[in-house]
Amino acid sequence: MQSQNKMLADFAKLANSAAGTFAGMTREARESARERMKEALGGMDFVSREEFDTVKLMAAKTREENEALKARIEELEAKLAAR
DSSP: OHHHHHHHHHHHHHHHHHHHHHHHHHHHHHHHHHHHHHHHHHTSOOOOHHHHHHHHHHHHHHHHHHHHHHHHHHHHHHHHHHO
């Protein structure tokens, strides 16, 4: 009876060790894949969301200023044409 308990205990230890090893391998594979993706994407010229939003706001402001200047030029041209 004691030999069966010993065998079950050894099997439980083996299964526990295998599960721990598998979890470690999974974690290591995930980290490795993440690192490879960072390296691959790092070479590309991406911008952060914050930078994109900043440039988007700048473009909108410039567009508004451009439209105001266009209206002013048209007004001045109309005054010149009236003379």
